[in-house]
Amino acid sequence: MSKSQISLIGLDADDTLWHNEYFFQLTQKRFLELLADHAESTHASARLLEAEKRNLAIYGFGIKGFTLSMIETALEITAGRVPASVIQEILDAGRDLLAHPVETLPGVEDTVEKLASAYKLVLITKGDLFDQERKLAQSGLGEMFKAVEIVSDKNRGTYERIFSQHGEGPDQSVMVGNSLKSDVVPAIEAGGWGIFVPHEHVWAVEHADAPVDAPRFREAARFDDIAEIIEKL
Structure with a gap:
């Protein structure tokens, strides 16, 4: 696949890569x-x-x-x-x-493998350390990530640090996830891109309005649309 201006892709875990x-x-x-x-x-x-x-x-x-x-x-x-x-x-x-067993969502394995061949991938997830490590190991996706960040919260500062530490800074980084509140909005606030991948089940705490007027906001109908969206950034 061709490579866009993006150098780092952050991927959420729960309900983005697998059911949760x-x-x-x-x-x-x-x-x-x-x-x-x-x-x-x-x-x-x-x-x-x-x-x-x-x-x-x-x-x-x-x-x-x-x-x-x-x-x-x-x-x-x-x-x-x-x-x-x-x-x-x-x-x-x-x-x-x-x-509970880990079941990856449709299109995840092939898309993550495709993205890993062209970009640096970082798993960025909240939750219990042991549980998230278990799910990543059982998913079979672990080797495709250059780094794993299990954080206490996802906010603007979190993404500024991760985008700068693992990539070339927010301007060349994108975050992909099913939570507007945790994955998309703060990543855009940090100066990066945010790609929203809706999931039918969303915890009430994670609800937020879509930043439809933000130039760096994108929405993917399916996970396997992400590669094409990123290529066009």
Whole structure:
């Protein structure tokens, strides 16, 4: 493939390269069923989201923080009377999440291989260190990345550092991901390009408006459209 002015491509992991949020939603459904005798699902779901947002600064992103937030919500909703058996089921659900198999999304393997032949690829992801390393290893994509950045958050400073440390600076760097809030908007704010690849399942915390007026914003209908988009930058 021909090479554009881009020298570095950052790729998000969860729900960009492989399925993730779907498993969280299944686990949340299981959690709501466990608390059905104590609260309506809409109320329990709202309380859980509040706990997740509140705990991000303490536990960070990932399954362990999600599990602790479920336990905290169960205690709050039941005024501390939640049965130990329910707590155990929540813990089991968290363990199941940490063990779920990695399934790459359509077009990912071929596209990543094609991009790796022409550009420096960096995996840029949030979440638990061990879990993200496990998923990358199981995906079979690890050897295609020149670097892996598992960060506590994704903001303008994160991308300024990564684009400068691993590439030729933001001007020649692009970030690809399914989250407008974490992958696209801050990468553009840092001076790079942002390519949005929509996914049907998006965590409520990751919602943001598309920066449609930003000159460096692009949207790909499918992951395997990315190579052609980057060639034209």
